[in-house]
Amino acid sequence: MSELGDILRGPPWLYRPYKYLQLEWDPALSLLRLKTRVRPIQCYSLAVMAEIHQVFTGISSSFGYVRHLVMSSDTPGVFNFGGDLCLFVLLIRARDLESLQMYGQRCIELVWWMETASQRGVHTVVLVQGDALGGGLESVLPYHKVIFERSAQGGYPEVLFNLFPGMGAWNFTIRKAGFAVANEMILSGRIYTAEELHCRKLVDMVVEDGEGEAAVQQVVRSVHPRLRGILAALESRRVAAPITYESLNEIVNQWAATAMTLTDRDLRLMERLARAQVRKIGGFGDGAIEEIKQFELSIAWERDHVASWTT
Numbered sequence: 001m002s003e004l005g006d007i008l009r010g011p012p013w014l015y016r017p018y019k020y021l022q023l024e025w026d027p028a029l030s031l032l033r034l035k036t037r038v039r040p041i042q043c044y045s046l047a048v049m050a051e052i053h054q055v056f057t058g059i060s061s062s063f064g065y066v067r068h069l070v071m072s073s074d075t076p077g078v079f080n081f082g083g084d085l086c087l088f089v090l091l092i093r094a095r096d097l098e099s100l101q102m103y104g105q106r107c108i109e110l111v112w113w114m115e116t117a118s119q120r121g122v123h124t125v126v127l128v129q130g131d132a133l134g135g136g137l138e139s140v141l142p143y144h145k146v147i148f149e150r151s152a153q154g155g156y157p158e159v160l161f162n163l164f165p166g167m168g169a170w171n172f173t174i175r176k177a178g179f180a181v182a183n184e185m186i187l188s189g190r191i192y193t194a195e196e197l198h199c200r201k202l203v204d205m206v207v208e209d210g211e212g213e214a215a216v217q218q219v220v221r222s223v224h225p226r227l228r229g230i231l232a233a234l235e236s237r238r239v240a241a242p243i244t245y246e247s248l249n250e251i252v253n254q255w256a257a258t259a260m261t262l263t264d265r266d267l268r269l270m271e272r273l274a275r276a277q278v279r280k281i282g283g284f285g286d287g288a289i290e291e292i293k294q295f296e297l298s299i300a301w302e303r304d305h306v307a308s309w310t311t
Contacts, residue, residue, distance in 0.1 A: 013058030082134030166255025
């Protein structure tokens with residue numbers, strides 16, 4: 001294909017085959033839709049995070065091509081269950097602190113990309129149409145606009161098995177909602193309705209079920225004519241209420257160390273929750289999960305030896 005054809009078609013990363021992601025491109029608005037569909041559990045597995053990282057790296061390398069990034073889930077009733085509980089149990093039982101820390105690093109690298117998206121010339125929107133639990137809720141907070149459909153819900157249940165959300169929940173919840181709300185949500189383990197999250201300022205818009213896509217279009221079209229000014233203002237907001245990569249990293253290390261203290265009772269509860277997540281999505285038996293996690297882990301470690309992750 002000619003150089004002009006490459007420009008018209010778009011950068012190569014936009015057309016790579018992705019197993020867990022569906023990409024949709026709207027050239028009129030320079031809008032990239034990123035939909036996740038993760039099996040056997042709709043969570044942040046190492047495999048899906050690797051694909052998201054590929055997309056984010058592509059956006060960064062094609063500065064100015066993507067102006068709006070919209071994230072949503074292609075799994076009915078679930079945005080994201082958050083951390084990969086099956087992998088956590090596997091690593092904790094194996095006393096593999098290093099791999100657990102590596103997983104946490106993968107998470108905060110993606111969170112940090114979202115936090116710095118305005119520097120990259122990208123306005124971000126997330127549409128939540130189902131459960132956003134633990135890391136699922138953490139992951140939406142750095143977005144510039146957070147939209148929930150009314151039946152969606154979110155919360156930080158980690159305290160129920162003696163852990164805490166370690167990939168930005170404290171930082172972003174405090175910045176958006178204040179210290180008191182962060183304490184309430186993280187220490188209680190409660191699940192909150194979309195309206196409750198909106199009242200706590202963690203969600204920007206609540207729309208009726210089925211109206212989320214229209215809300216996304218409304219937001220993007222209202223921002224697009226003022227994009228340069230809005231991105232500059234969002235950068236100034238980051239300066240006024242800074243979150244540092246170093247603080248995210250320190251909390252991840254504390255999270256991993258805490259995870260290694262979990263008891264057998266805590267791990268059994270995590271396994272029960274993982275089985276419930278599989279049942280909600282359906283289509284995969286529990287027996288294959290451990291093998292899948294072992295394979296994903298080996299791929300992640302192999303990737304570390306051939307290339308470093310950048311932020």
